[in-house]
Amino acid sequence: MLPDTGIPTLAPGYAVVPPGHLATVVTSLEMLRPPPPRPGRPFPSGLRLELLDRPEPETYRTLFRDVGADWLWFSRLTLADGALAAILADREVEIFALRQDGRNLGMLELDFRQPGACELVFLGLIGSLVGTGIGRTLMNTAISRAWARPITRFWVHTCTLDHPGALAFYRRSGFDPFAVHVEIAPDPRLDGTLPRDCAPHVPLLG
Template sequence: MLGDGFHTIPAGKVAMIVTYLEMRQQVPITERPLPPNLTFRRVEADPLWFRDVFKRVGSLNWLWYGRLKLNDTDLTAILQDPKVEHYTLTKDGTDEALLELDFREDGVCELAYFGLTPALIGTGAGRCLMNEAITRAWTRPISLLHVHTCTLDSPQALHFYRRSGFTPVRQEVEIDDDPRIAGILPRNASPNVPIFDP
């Protein structure tokens, strides 16, 4: 347990505050039509598709990297699990969003990944995608829908989840190897987070 005060983060590492949020009953949603030229669809995800959308959604401006550490076998096991569902928003033939609903725990759905590429930011597509996420999660016999975000994600994410009906329940501090130093992401990824070479 961290004590009060400042704590030095070793060079070569990144530190983040992770906030966990829960929804214990379905909240009412305000229907929003999809913006023009967008299609919502379910995807039978494979590693190539997933990594492409994952990087464009979260690894250029933010520091999404966890799934990029997985090899094809381990990633495929998640993507092809019948209790894990993937959806996207397609614009002009290109998939520009990532939604992963994970039902592998009985009675629970994790909103495991949620995000838009820069092509859809500010269009209202995020609200439409969240409406789909909430609706689809609660069609199952669940008593909990949960999600987490961190300070390496978009600064709008936490507020957006709260406005969507999720309640923050706890926080953790996580320290990990900087994925840009480890070669998982390019050095210019997430320029808002400084790199401290060892």
């Protein structure tokens, strides 16, 4: 489960988001046993899933940016080099790049550092691949690899900055919601972390 961080409970009603910030609703989900198999299809010819063996922070950030910029993924872009390098060097963290002709088209990251559990940290595709069935194949890979270990819990979180179908996709995959949070963070497009034209579906207020 999520750690007790002392985050205050929101009262009913509206609250003002500080200028230059984003507010997003974060839903955490879990599965406590392997789900029934869901049919998938092999990756198309030329598309391959590559395991990255302890990548350098900038190699990882390039993958993270290529896949996540349109969904305003920024957490690993603002993480200090030392902290990110420690994650990437840990053998209990598995990172995969979905590539074609040298281009990063998707990523998958699994974190087994908590005994008996696996976190699906990131699973994403560039926008043009959403709806092609490749996401199902990637998720099937994630589920298979997670439950191949001696775990009793597989969990993930998604937010309202992700693709609007993400939450339903996770639920169809066998995850059940267990917690909801609201996160407020600086808009990464305003400080240069991500280009200003990223995620045009999210208003840029600054």
